[in-house]
Structure formats: structure tokens, C-alpha cells
Amino acid sequence: MREFLGDNDDVPELTAFMRAFAAEPIGGSPPKAAFVWWKAQLARRWDAEHRAAAAVRLDECICVGLAALGATGLAAWRWTTSPGIAAPVAGAASIAGVLVLLTTAVFAVADVLPVIRRSGGLKSPDHQITN
Amino acid sequence: MDERAFYALYEETSGALRAYVAKSLGNVTQADDVVQEVYLRFLRLPSPPADAREARPYLFRMATNLMVDQWRRQQREMKAMSVAQEHDIVSGDPAIRLDLGRLFLQLKPRERQLVWLAYVERATHREIGEALGLSARSIRVLLFRAKEKLVRLLQESGWKTSNE
Numbered sequence: 692m693r694e695f696l697g698d699n700d701d702v703p704e705l706t707a708f709m710r711a712f713a714a715e716p717i718g719g720s721p722p723k724a725a726f727v728w729w730k731a732q733l734a735r736r737w738d739a740e741h742r743a744a745a746a747v748r749l750d751e752c753i754c755v756g757l758a759a760l761g762a763t764g765l766a767a768w769r770w771t772t773s774p775g776i777a778a779p780v781a782g783a784a785s786i787a788g789v790l791v792l793l794t795t796a797v798f799a800v801a802d803v804l805p806v807i808r809r810s811g812g813l814k815s816p817d818h819q820i821t822n
Numbered sequence: 823m824d825e826r827a828f829y830a831l832y833e834e835t836s837g838a839l840r841a842y843v844a845k846s847l848g849n850v851t852q853a854d855d856v857v858q859e860v861y862l863r864f865l866r867l868p869s870p871p872a873d874a875r876e877a878r879p880y881l882f883r884m885a886t887n888l889m890v891d892q893w894r895r896q897q898r899e900m901k902a903m904s905v906a907q908e909h910d911i912v913s914g915d916p917a918i919r920l921d922l923g924r925l926f927l928q929l930k931p932r933e934r935q936l937v938w939l940a941y942v943e944r945a946t947h948r949e950i951g952e953a954l955g956l957s958a959r960s961i962r963v964l965l966f967r968a969k970e971k972l973v974r975l976l977q978e979s980g981w982k983t984s985n986e
């Protein structure tokens with residue numbers, strides 16, 4: 692960046708102005724190198740932890756989702772094959788059970804979606820990379 | 823990159839980088855934030871170069887991009903606040919209230935970067951192009967216009983006569 696560029700000195704008053712302007716003190720004090728280094732290490736550690744935690748969380752969500760799906764399937768199968776299920780009490784209990792399972796499945800899906808989005812599976816529209 | 827190498831690199835490059843950002847933004851507080859962010863991003867590179875000559879283009883390019891982000895954000899805020907002149911906001915910093923700073927801030931943000939890199943950093947058109955994400959040919963034209971504008975501003979303000 693320090694390479695000399697002859698045609699930048701073609702306007703003496705401009706050169707003089709820029710020299711004077713550059714020489715003006717900025718004031719304040721720059722961030723300390725040790726502080727920047729410490730912050731970078733902190734950010735690096737946080738990134739690593741976040742990556743590891745995201746993978747575990749994704750696994751957990753997948754497990755919950757699969758369990759909910761399995762339970763829903765089992766309940767549906769029981770509903771169609773059990774003759775006694777038509778009885779009023781058993782019927783009400785089964786409907787309540789299915790509702791609980793469906794709610795769990797909805798929660799599981801709602802839990803999984805943000806993790807997938809964060810891991811880059813589904814990018815949100817405001818995602819930008821500046822550098 | 824280890825801690826000692828970073829300290830050496832920081833020592834060698836941070837002064838010039840801070841001056842570039844502070845004078846282009848016209849705000850020292852924002853400049854210090856930008857400088858810090860530049861080094862944090864630099865350290866996040868897979869293998870950041872420890873040599874200052876190699877690192878300089880990276881650092882200046884990152885700083886340029888962050889300043890552009892900053893100006894865009896300011897423009898959005900200004901639109902929201904219905905404030906007309908950008909330099910009215912940026913020159914509010916008490917650290918840069920000198921006439922030279924005021925004159926320089928009358929240039930457009932990109933023009934400030936161009937002129938600073940060309941006159942203070944002595945960067946070639948190709949190097950400026952790398953920092954600003956433009957071709958050397960475009961830099962030649964843009965720099966010519968920026969120089970003309972700054973000379974006009976200097977003449978209008980009587981800067982030359984006051985310093986003779």
C-alpha cells in the first residue's frame with residue numbers, strides 16, 4: 692500500500708491539504724491489542740461451543756420428532772385395529788392421547804425448524820455476508 | 823496466528839487503519855468500533871497472514887466494507903429521521919471538528935476513501951480497486967473526479983490562501 696503513485700502529486704494544493712489533514716491528531720485512544728485478541732479468542736470459543744451445541748440440539752430435535760411420529764402412527768394403528776376402541780370412555784381417552792401426541796409433534800417441528808435454519812438448511816431472507 | 827504475532831501486526835497496521843477510518847467516517851468513536859471489528863474479522867480468517875504487507879490489503883478492504891455498511895445504516899436512519907445532510911451527523915463528533923475535517927467530509931464517502939488511499943496511503947489504482955471492490959480503470963476516473971471536487975472545495979473555502 693505504500694507504493695509511490697506519481698500522478699497523485701499532480702495538484703500541489705491537494706497534496707498539501709491531504710498532508711496537513713493526515714497529520715492532524717485523531718484524538719482518543721485506539722482499542723488495545725490485548726483487548727482485541729482476548730475478544731477474538733472469546734468469539735472463537737463461543738463459535739466452537741455454538742457449533743457443538745447446535746449439532747446436539749439438532750440430534751435431540753430429530754429424536755423427539757421421530758418419537759412423536761412413531762407414537763402418532765402407533766395410536767392411529769391402534770385406533771383402526773382395536774374393536775373396543777369404539778366404547779365411549781376408551782374413545783375419549785384415545786382422542787385425548789392423539790391430541791397430546793399431535794401437540795408434541797407440532798412443538799418438536801417448531802423446535803427443529805430454527806435449528807435447521809441456523810445450520811444453513813433454510814436460509815432466512817435477511818441473511819447477508821458482508822465480508 | 824499466535825498472540826505475539828498479532829500484537830506485532832496490530833502495532834504496525836492499526837495506526838494507519840484507524841486514521842483511514844476515522845478521517846473517512848469523521849467520527850472517532852465509530853472508527854474505533856470499526857477498527858476493532860476489522861481485527862476481529864481478520865482473526866476469524868482460516869489462516870490470517872502475519873506479515874503486515876500481506877495483511878494490509880485485507881484489513882483495508884474489510885474496513886472499507888464496514889464503513890460502507892455504516893454509511894448505508896446512517897442513510898437509512900437519516901431517511902427515517904428526515905435529516906437532509908449526512909455530514910451534519912458525522913461531523914458531530916467533538917474529536918474531529920477542525921476545518922480540514924469539515925472540508926474533507928463534504929466529499930462523498932467513497933470519494934473520501936479514494937482520496938485518502940491515494941494521497942495518504944500512497945496506494946496504486948489497482949490497490950485502491952482491491953480495497954473498494956472496483957476496477958483500476960474505474961478508480962482512475964473516480965479519483966480524477968474526487969480530486970477535482972476537493973480542489974474546488976479548497977478553492978471555495980480559501981484554504982490555499984489561508985495557508986500561504
